[in-house]
Amino acid sequence: MIKRIDQPAYTTDPKQYSRFDERHTVFMRLLWDNKASFFGHDYRENIPEIIARNHPGYSRIEFARILAAWTVYEQFSAAFSWKRVSQTDPNMLTLGKHPVKSPSLMSEQIKETARTYGANLVGICKVDHKWIYSHDRSGDPIEIPAEYNYAIVIGIAMDKEAISASPAFRSATASGVGYSQMAFTAACLAEFIRNLRYKAISMGNDTALSIPLAIDAGLGQLGRNGLLVTPEYGPCVRLCKIFTNLPLEPDKPIDFGLTKFCRECHECADVCKAEAISSETEPSFKLACSSNNAGILRWAVNTDKCYEFWVENGAACSSCIAVCPFAQ
Numbered sequence: 610m611i612k613r614i615d616q617p618a619y620t621t622d623p624k625q626y627s628r629f630d631e632r633h634t635v636f637m638r639l640l641w642d643n644k645a646s647f648f649g650h651d652y653r654e655n656i657p658e659i660i661a662r663n664h665p666g667y668s669r670i671e672f673a674r675i676l677a678a679w680t681v682y683e684q685f686s687a688a689f690s691w692k693r694v695s696q697t698d699p700n701m702l703t704l705g706k707h708p709v710k711s712p713s714l715m716s717e718q719i720k721e722t723a724r725t726y727g728a729n730l731v732g733i734c735k736v737d738h739k740w741i742y743s744h745d746r747s748g749d750p751i752e753i754p755a756e757y758n759y760a761i762v763i764g765i766a767m768d769k770e771a772i773s774a775s776p777a778f779r780s781a782t783a784s785g786v787g788y789s790q791m792a793f794t795a796a797c798l799a800e801f802i803r804n805l806r807y808k809a810i811s812m813g814n815d816t817a818l819s820i821p822l823a824i825d826a827g828l829g830q831l832g833r834n835g836l837l838v839t840p841e842y843g844p845c846v847r848l849c850k851i852f853t854n855l856p857l858e859p860d861k862p863i864d865f866g867l868t869k870f871c872r873e874c875h876e877c878a879d880v881c882k883a884e885a886i887s888s889e890t891e892p893s894f895k896l897a898c899s900s901n902n903a904g905i906l907r908w909a910v911n912t913d914k915c916y917e918f919w920v921e922n923g924a925a926c927s928s929c930i931a932v933c934p935f936a937q
Contacts, residue, residue, distance in 0.1 A: 613863055614864050615861065617824050618830050618864045619821070619830075621904050622905075627902075627904070628739060629743065629818060631742040634912075635900050635913065639651070652916065652922075655920065656672060659922075666779060671779060672778055678786045679785040680789060682788040682791065682813070687796065688792035688795055688813070689811050689815060695800060707805035709855065716860075719802075719857065722798060722801050726801075727765065727790055729764055729765060730842070731763055732762050733857050734826040734827070735758060736758055737822070740822055742818070753816075757853060760850050761798065762825075763798070763851075764823070764842070766841075768786065771783035772927045775930070775931045776924070776926040777924075780927045791813055791847050791849040795813070796811060807853060810851065810852040810853070820836070823837045825862060828863075830867040832844060832933065833871040833878065834908075834929040838933065838935050843936030867935075875888055876933065876934065882928070883915050883917060883918035883926075884914060885897075885910055885911040887910070898911045898912055898913040898914075900913065
């Protein structure tokens with residue numbers, strides 16, 4: 610059963626928690642953290658040797674598919690922009706700012722538009738500034754103006770069958786396709802908002818933490834695997850979001866009993882070849898590596914071990930997604 614609740618189903622300790630620095634993600638630490646076991650190691654660096662082994666699911670064709678799947682995400686950098694991407698249509702200037710008489714109706718129109726552009730899930734929440742990164746990957750402080758008071762969070766469902774092939778290359782292709790679809794959907798929805806003469810900051814994994822915002826927006830809960838788990842697709846989704854000053858009506862968070870379920874279910878921990886996922890019965894405030902942020906009650910994932918396996922595998926791994934009962 611899915612219940613709408615007044616407060617998100619997570620616990621933070623304000624004495625321990627502070628805004629996370631994006632430079633402390635695994636993907637940034639490999640560039641500067643010389644104490645990390647994976648320092649300087651791109652996870653695709655062993656591709657020629659991996660392909661040469663001629664193992665099923667690790668062919669040159671499959672690797673070419675992975676690279677192509679990321680094309681829109683990697684080449685369309687304007688997708689995640691704070692400003693208008695396309696040239697302003699003169700009609701937009703003539704029409705002026707769209708009057709929003711009903712934030713509730715506007716929210717329904719936003720969700721309809723997002724689904725038109727490819728979103729599978731859409732939720733809305735107030736912007737909680739504790740989920741905004743303290744600094745971006747370049748080390749510049751991030752401050753979001755107070756007028757951006759709503760977040761639109763979008764879930765893009767990935768190909769479940771392809772993800773089930775993890776850790777073979779096919780699952781990494783599904784991940785790349787998800788990211789490219791994120792870029793398309795977020796860019797189009799942000800331009801839609803700007804066409805109404807409101808402001809929009811479009812984001813992928815940058816600027817703010819996607820998972821807690823998605824929880825706030827009622828898309829799902831945090832699972833043992835450290836990912837957002839949704840009732841509809843389990844963790845088989847990619848997330849993007851848009852901050853805006855468009856008047857909207859927030860959704861309530863949900864509780865569908867995931868934490869209780871994860872206490873009993875250890876399938877993601879059992880399948881993880883890197884042994885990066887906790888098997889402990891209860892979530893805690895313990896940290897598993899330096900890419901975890903303090904002050905959050907959860908099963909902390911050792912992302913260092915996870916990334917080390919990526920380097921060994923030559924591609925992203927989605928086994929914890931594939932095996933989750935909610936992904937079935």
